[in-house]
Amino acid sequence: MGMNEQVKAILAYGETCDHCLGRFFGKRSHGLSNDERGRGLKIALALEENQPYKKFAGTCWVCGNFFDDVPLWADRVIYATKDIEFSTFLAGCRVPPMIAENEEMVWSDLSLAEPEPFKSEVNREVGKAVSARTGKVVDFKKPEVVTILDPATGGVEVQINSVFFYGRYQKFERGIPQTHWDCRACKGAGCEKCNFTGAQYLDSVEELIGRPVIEMFNAENAILHGAGREDIDARMVGTGRPFILEVVSPRKRSIDLAELEKTINSTAGGRISVAIRRWADRAEVETLKSNKAHKKYRILVEVDGEIAADEFAKAVKTLEGVTIYQRTPERVAHRRADKVRERTVLGIECVGEQDGKFIVEVLGEAGLYIKELVSGDSGRTRPSLAEILKRSARVTSLDVTQVEGAQEGE
Structure with missing residues (x-):
């Protein structure tokens, strides 16, 4: 079926506005708006049949003359966004089911290969109208604001992006x-x-x-x-x-x-x-x-019974570079999967004493449980400082002092 035959077939459904007729051939030729394309198709048909060209003045069976209201929709978008600060936006649309059904019927009946959907034209035309009046820029990838037109209610929903x-x-x-x-x-x-x-x-x-x-x-x-x-x-x-x-x-x-x-x-x-x-x-x-960041901790460790500082420091050093096997600690078992994790102690040393406790600095691979590294968590973490010391040990205070793996461009 030639293009003029397709145009005649579409017009046989009922009065069709230039926008909708042009949109059925929306990907044909460049540098034309759909209404220019539709008007051109009607002129070409009139010339071929040697009939007078009639300017469209009825009610479109596809869209109900929606495009006459583009300036009104632009007004609605501008009003809906008047208290919002933004420079880029994107207009969207909830297509009324009847319009979608009308155009899909033509696509199917005539096996049209290059139509443009109603939604695309609405978004573009309203976007252009808003942009022309406000200086705001249409952005398809990362708009600051998205406005959704709802022809069924006449409303505009505004989504403000984070x-x-x-x-x-x-x-x-x-x-x-x-x-x-x-x-x-x-x-x-x-x-x-x-x-x-x-x-x-x-x-x-x-x-x-x-x-x-x-x-x-x-x-x-x-x-x-x-x-x-x-x-x-x-x-x-x-x-x-x-x-x-x-x-x-x-x-x-x-x-x-x-x-x-x-x-x-x-x-x-x-x-x-x-x-x-x-x-x-x-x-x-x-x-x-x-990004799994290594973390540095400063902790206070309390040990049961008397222990010399050098003996404690020596025991601490034996954990350096060691791979630790940690079953999910009891304290977080309610919100973590119960499994054994392998984590490495990248650096560890005793740097002093305070109030009868030892100050220890630990650099751990991401996900290393520090409290359990010291206490052993009833055998769930091995090896542990308590296991090496052969006595109970616990963290009484913990500070995170460094988190590596900063974002690019910090």
């Missing part, structure tokens, strides 16, 4: 978890046990960083993505732990990171501290989480 920044945090106070924990009793709903806060702990590193961030960005939420995590009773000192903070649905974007860092640190009251390095993106979150 922003991300990368930095390091220090935690100076024990007892603060890394991320928000819902109350175990009520699962976050609020009850007497949690004083109706819904939280197991009133503060977390995530919230101490996130609260001022949410306010400054006028955002819905802030999610902390850390390079590993420290125990709730450990401090994170020294060089700090790398993190990326995801700012969810920010209505403001042009925030000065130096000013943000200052605000976070002043509101944290010395409990945590952040050094914000730069902006980041979503792809880096996965890299941060998958």
Whole structure:
């Protein structure tokens, strides 16, 4: 079937606007909009049949003259996003089932090889109209805002994409978890046990960083993505732990990171501290989480009974470079798979004494359980310091002093 025959067949379904007719041949020729293409096809048919050309003035059986309303949809998008700061966007559309069915019927009946879907043209035409009026740029890959048109309701739904920044945090106070924990009793709903806060702990590193961030960005939420995590009773000192903070649905974007860092640190009251390095993106979150970083710890070790400092130091040194077999510790068994992990002690030494306890510095491969390296965890970790000393030993305080494996470009 030639093109003119296909055009006649399409027009036989009913009155068809230039946009929709042109879209059925949307990938034919370049440098034309669909309405120009459709008008050209109607002119070519009129010339071939030596009939008068009639400008379209009816109601399109495919789209119901949707494209007459492109300026109105542009108005709606501009109104829906008026309080949001953004420079790039993408227009999307929920296609009414009737329109989808109409065009798919023609594709199938006439075996059309090069049509463009209704959705693509709507997104492009509304995007162009919004861009022309606002100076905002259409971005198909990483738009800051996505607007979804819903012709069925006349509404516009707005999705604001997250922003991300990368930095390091220090935690100076024990007892603060890394991320928000819902109350175990009520699962976050609020009850007497949690004083109706819904939280197991009133503060977390995530919230101490996130609260001022949410306010400054006028955002819905802030999610902390850390390079590993420290125990709730450990401090994170020294060089700090790398993190990326995801700012969810920010209505403001042009925030000065130096000013943000200052605000976070002043509101944290010395409990945590952040050094914000730069902006980041979503792809880096996965890299941060998958990079297995070596960690350096400073611990206080208490040993049962009397032991000479040099004997203790010698026993500690025998663990250096050794592969440790650790069955999942009892303390984390409720949230970790029960298996044996092999981890290496990269460096370890006793560096002093404090209050009858020994100060030990350990550089461990990612995932090495430090408390169990000392205590043996009832034989679940071997070898252990307690096994070498042939007496009970335990960690009474633990600080993380260094997390290696920093992000590129820090």
